[in-house]
Amino acid sequence: MIHISLDQVENDALKWAKSFKQPWPIMLQKDTNQNKLVTPYNVKGVPTYILVDREGKEVARGKAAALAAAKKDEA
Numbered sequence: 484m485i486h487i488s489l490d491q492v493e494n495d496a497l498k499w500a501k502s503f504k505q506p507w508p509i510m511l512q513k514d515t516n517q518n519k520l521v522t523p524y525n526v527k528g529v530p531t532y533i534l535v536d537r538e539g540k541e542v543a544r545g546k547a548a549a550l551a552a553a554k555k556d557e558a
Contacts, residue, residue: 484507484553485507485508485509485510486500486505486507486508486509486510487509487510487515487520487521488500488509488510488511488512488515489512489515489521489529490511490512491512493511493512493513496509496511496512497509497511523539524541530546531544532544532545532546532548532549532550533549534548534549534552534553
């Protein structure tokens with residue numbers, strides 16, 4: 484799982500991630516190629532949860548579905 488931040492201010496993104504205590508890595512906007520990571524998945528707002536496979540195919544969309552699919556894949 485990777486958190487892709489679309490925050491304009493890098494410090495705001497890092498502060499949020501720290502306060503949320505998220506266990507996964509964060510990609511800041513400056514590190515994100517939106518043409519590859521945001522646009523193809525039709526992200527309209529945040530937060531958006533999308534689970535993709537190694538080839539980039541969407542497996543599940545929505546928080547509950549993405550987390551359930553990820554957990555199922557761990558087993």
